[in-house]
Amino acid sequence: MIGVAEAKRILGQLNLPRRKIKIPISQALGYFLAEPVFSKINVPSFDNSAMDGYAFFWQENLNSLRIKGEISAGSTMNLELKNGEAVRIFTGAPMPKGADSVIMQEKVERKGDEIFFDSSEVEKGKHVRYQGSQCRAGDRIAEEGSKITPGMVSLLASVGVEHVEVWEFPGISLIITGNEIKDLGEELNPGQIYNANGPALESWLRQLGIWQVNQIKVRDEKEAVIQGLKEAMESSDLVIFTGGISVGDYDFVKEAVEANQVQELFYKLKQRPGKPLYVGQKAGKLVFGLPGNPGSVLSCFMQYVKPLIRTWQGEPTAWEAYIKVPLADDFEKKIPLTQFLKAEMKEEKAYILQGQESFNLIAFGLADGFVEIPEEIEFVQAGEKVKFFPW
Ligand SMILES: Nc1nc2c(c(=O)[nH]1)N[C@H]1C(S)=C(S)[C@@H](COP(=O)(O)OP(=O)(O)OC[C@H]3O[C@@H](n4cnc5c(N)ncnc54)[C@H](O)[C@@H]3O)O[C@H]1N2
Numbered sequence: 001m002i003g004v005a006e007a008k009r010i011l012g013q014l015n016l017p018r019r020k021i022k023i024p025i026s027q028a029l030g031y032f033l034a035e036p037v038f039s040k041i042n043v044p045s046f047d048n049s050a051m052d053g054y055a056f057f058w059q060e061n062l063n064s065l066r067i068k069g070e071i072s073a074g075s076t077m078n079l080e081l082k083n084g085e086a087v088r089i090f091t092g093a094p095m096p097k098g099a100d101s102v103i104m105q106e107k108v109e110r111k112g113d114e115i116f117f118d119s120s121e122v123e124k125g126k127h128v129r130y131q132g133s134q135c136r137a138g139d140r141i142a143e144e145g146s147k148i149t150p151g152m153v154s155l156l157a158s159v160g161v162e163h164v165e166v167w168e169f170p171g172i173s174l175i176i177t178g179n180e181i182k183d184l185g186e187e188l189n190p191g192q193i194y195n196a197n198g199p200a201l202e203s204w205l206r207q208l209g210i211w212q213v214n215q216i217k218v219r220d221e222k223e224a225v226i227q228g229l230k231e232a233m234e235s236s237d238l239v240i241f242t243g244g245i246s247v248g249d250y251d252f253v254k255e256a257v258e259a260n261q262v263q264e265l266f267y268k269l270k271q272r273p274g275k276p277l278y279v280g281q282k283a284g285k286l287v288f289g290l291p292g293n294p295g296s297v298l299s300c301f302m303q304y305v306k307p308l309i310r311t312w313q314g315e316p317t318a319w320e321a322y323i324k325v326p327l328a329d330d331f332e333k334k335i336p337l338t339q340f341l342k343a344e345m346k347e348e349k350a351y352i353l354q355g356q357e358s359f360n361l362i363a364f365g366l367a368d369g370f371v372e373i374p375e376e377i378e379f380v381q382a383g384e385k386v387k388f389f390p391w
């Protein structure tokens, strides 16, 4: 059995067969840039007013101006001001020739075609947004690996970028094993349970922007599991099993990966929950055998599958997605394994929740994420900092 750090090192070093795609920015939310982005234009592309008011040429001791005309946003009017003249101007409208400053309309008193104001209210260059003051054509405005947020989309649109090169998301298949598993809405007979893992993983994947997932259920029969994996590998980059990876007589995932010539990267980790985690690889495709208990599925997904998918998607720091927070209470770890514990964050402290068994989902409904207590640590004192992995 290897430890958590070694497992992460192995997965972190994989050479993932990622693909670049070019997509319109309207569809790019949540993707990561595969190339840096350069501005196509100067922004602003012309000097313009930052306020509704009056534009003029600044001079010492100025306290009145004569209004010569009006310029609104989008106007192409070719107006030229002389000293002592002002133009009525609106936010975003181009500054006329001969003007270098704007005064807000609230600061003036208008009488006919003249405005009067206190000379202390005006300043050279005030309320003008100069050409190229955000960026200039050719400037690098976003780096490779940046996540496309709504803010980034706004920036890209402002500089005239219509399409971006991003890393394509991996295609994913979920294989839910277990004769006892019933879908919601179905009747539960004795010995049967609801499928918690399928909806949980679907939700996780949606959180990562992945809405299209091939999901199949297979019975605990060797041929069905082998065939299910074969078909899933043909259509996906990542195959995620839940259940069937332990040592029971009806656990066939191990036999299925071997029958499909998947090469083992590791099997069984010094951790709880999720000890019997399996990961294998074939021709760049990855197979995760998540142990069936829902607590194990969620911990293993969060610790290994999520960072791997994020890396595939182009996030450079996916394996460091934790923060260090103080533990609210003392914690004694009674097992020589790394423990992932469901925890709630309150007033910047992590509270380890009751009910940490890997079948028990009550704590999952309350948790904000996991606390990690490393293998070699036996006791953590209240106030000591631990790694916290937010959902
Ligand atoms: N003799 C041993 N037995 C077990 C060991 C071991 O080392 N030696 N490890 C235990 C640990 S730890 C885990 S975790 C489980 C993992 O078992 P499997 O991956 O084979 O999973 P299953 O046996 O199929 O299921 C385990 C458990 O989870 C429930 N389950 C499965 N799928 C779902 C689902 N989609 N939604 C909700 N719950 C699900 C299933 O009914 C079982 O109760 O093995 C231990 N045994």
Ligand code: MOO
Pocket: 271, 272, 273, 274, 275, 276, 291, 293, 295, 296, 358, 359
């Ligand atoms: O570690 Mo298992 O993953 O206890 O449920």
